[in-house]
Amino acid sequence: MNGAESQHDVVVVGGGLAGCEAAYQLAQRGLRVRLVEMKPHKRTPAQTSDRLAELVCSNSLRGAALSNAVGLLKEELRRVGSLALRCAxxxxxxxxxxxxxxxxRFAEAMTREIEAHPRITVEHREVTEIPAERPVILATGPLTSDALAASLAAAVGAEHLAYYDAIAPIVSADSIDWSRVWKQSRYGKGGAVRGDRAAQREQTAQPERAAQLEDAAERRDDAEAGDEAYVNCPFDEAQYKAFVQALVASDKVEARAFEEVRYFEGCLPCEVMAARGEQTLAFGPMKPVGLTDPRTGRRPYAVLQLRPEDEAATAYNLVGFQTRMKYAEQLRVFRMVPGLEEAEFLRMGSVHRNTFVDAPALLGPAMELRAMPGVHLAGQISGVEGYVESAAAGFVCAILLAQQLRNEPLRPPPPTTALGGILTHLGRKQPTYQPSNITWAHIAPLDPAHGKLRKRARYEVMAERALRDLDAWWAAG
Structure with a gap:
């Protein structure tokens, strides 16, 4: 059914995975939906087809096992009637x-289901500003048009909208060799002493660029963190130089044709910093000032710091190490870091074009802009990463909006589930908010009564609990 003149209850902007899933779930709950998609009149540089739900990169929805967080998310979506998972x-x-x-075939199946639904109207046109209709879901994806992005920036503040993704890897806490690392924030307070930094600059022959990088890296530190907020992986001189050489020589992901590579000085890929000079990282994110290795009583030559990714400290972020290295290279090079030789990577690093908002600062519990009631965000523009996560964000947004429209109390998925983990990520404040795939760190940890389990066993128990809690939540809804 097509035509802008049809009556509708909700407007959904964007016909990707999140928009299609949201539109379908709303329609399945008796609401009339107008789905606005700019194709075929206009495409983003990444698109080649006029169908809905086009998969523009890989055709993989990643791991299927329940011991994998995205595998659990897929199984949860199946159980709650996701259109995207059924078509997949x-x-x-x-x-x-x-x-x-x-x-x-996937895009054909999704398009067929959406266009055939009696309560969904598909309208083909470009949306250049936030529609006046309420409620509206913006699900325009990582390549949101410049005009709509400008409208959104005007509404929420340009400082809350990013146009590039700079993601550092995340490792499992259980896979860190704790005998080789120690916990300490710089100077015991999480921030650095500016006077010492100035003295360090005077002693180095690095150009002004190194000082700028040092300042940028310092601003990314969490100045309010207490002592032991960071885990420190120490390098001696030989280890550091070998690590830098490996970064420079590593195989990188080439920028896609539609990407103009414009790195921000405060958020450079680690291999770009390494290529600027052997000592650049040592005076940037790997500076050892304010740190003392308790095993030697001395300051190490360089340090790679890890920061907790979740309150329970089940996962750690490699601070300042966003990267364009290929995944296999990331595994090889980052396992050269003392303490990370056997690291399990829950998320790989990346740098690519991606329009997204600072979700923890902007979105309320129904994925609604606090500054603009009735305007909801779903999919990658909200800060999730990946096909499955985008569909899941569309699903959750639709469920919460339907509850609102029925004047019911909000009943989000439990935080013990992967679907609940989507909301956990969108609400989790970070020094710098970054998009993420679903990881076990987004899901509530097990009760200590379970005891210490090996990684796979722990994930299996968490998956069993998630599906049990999901089934109870869904049955009560």
Missing amino acids: DETSVPAGGALAVDRE
């Missing part, structure tokens, strides 16, 4: 332990 299962192709799809 129907169009799957062999991919070992992953769920991969025939992307053409």
